[in-house]
Amino acid sequence: MEASEIHILSVGTALPGDPLDNAGLARHFGMDAIWEQWVDAFVGTRARHLSVDLSTRQLRSSLADLSTRAAARAMDAAGVGPGDIDVVVLGTATPDQLMPATVNVVADRLGIDGVPTYQLQSGCAGAFQALDVGRQMLRAGGLRTALVIGGELCSRHYDPGVDLAKLDSAELVNFVLFGDGAGAAVLSAEPASGTPVIRRVLNRLTGLNREPGQVVEWTGALDRDNADRAHIKEDYKAIEESVPAMSREIAAELLADLGWASTDVDYLLPPQLSGRMTQRIVEGLDMPVAEEITRVDTIANTGNAMPFFQLEQTLPQLVEGDRVLGISVESSKWLKAGFALEMA
Structure with a gap:
């Protein structure tokens, strides 16, 4: 069932x-x-x-x-x-x-x-x-x-x-x-009062014919000593240009799917690239009543750990009916990600 x-x-x-x-x-x-x-x-x-x-x-x-x-x-x-x-x-x-x-x-x-x-x-x-x-x-x-x-x-x-x-x-x-x-x-999957329900999760590749924004190489025996190949590189200019716009698109899609207005969001968990980038992203999202949950300024960008740090701070504050929107953009090949929660 x-x-x-x-x-x-x-x-x-x-x-x-x-x-x-x-x-x-x-x-x-x-x-x-x-x-x-x-x-x-x-x-x-x-x-x-x-x-x-x-x-x-x-x-x-x-x-x-x-x-x-x-x-x-x-x-x-x-x-x-x-x-x-x-x-x-x-x-x-x-x-x-x-x-x-x-x-x-x-x-x-x-x-x-x-x-x-x-x-x-x-x-x-x-x-x-x-x-x-x-x-x-x-x-x-x-x-x-x-x-x-x-x-x-x-x-x-x-x-x-x-x-x-x-x-x-x-x-x-x-x-x-x-x-x-x-x-x-x-x-x-069991009913649990006083816990948030996952209403939507968004995961979508949008990188067709686009150059990667970040590359992290595997180090193998054949390329370990290749000094001409950067192990990690990031096109931060492309990220600065693309991530705020993609964040707005993610938020708009989640809200439309759920029939929520931007004023219905009580807590916003925005992308955590850096303190300054997160500030720019939030300003563009225009969610006037949402409390922003940001951790990047004190623990830096922890990648796939970050949404859990944001949720850890958010969950104790939730009351019945509260709505939460989480947004992330992966620049490696330009992926959109997000989730929507509602307190039961």
């Missing part, structure tokens, strides 16, 4: 280590105060949490570590154990290994076995894809509880010893924009 409504029972998150502010980042890379002030003024991200210790170059926590912590917190908050989970879905752009899939390592650590598991390889849209897969699996009937996870370990892709002054802007911007983290949610 198909389940009509899927509820979010709980959310949990995890961050590695202490926050690293812009002054600390500038000191490590030998950049002057002007660079630090530029990050504060034009990027608007004040701090981030990194799994890599920049001074020792040691990895202090893996994506599996962070995801396990976030998932355990979500499960504890929902009052469910390993035997209650019927499906596990992880969305990430930065898995620990190609194999085994990080989702299976996390399930093993949590004591979950004998259930379907899925790992979705995607950037900022991956958390929304994971949410959609978990929701659809429960709606199909036969399953009751889904564990949905999103997380990133961006810092393992950076060289702590690089000379930032020699990088072009397409590579330099990544050092100030991104942080590490993980988040998780427990979804239920």
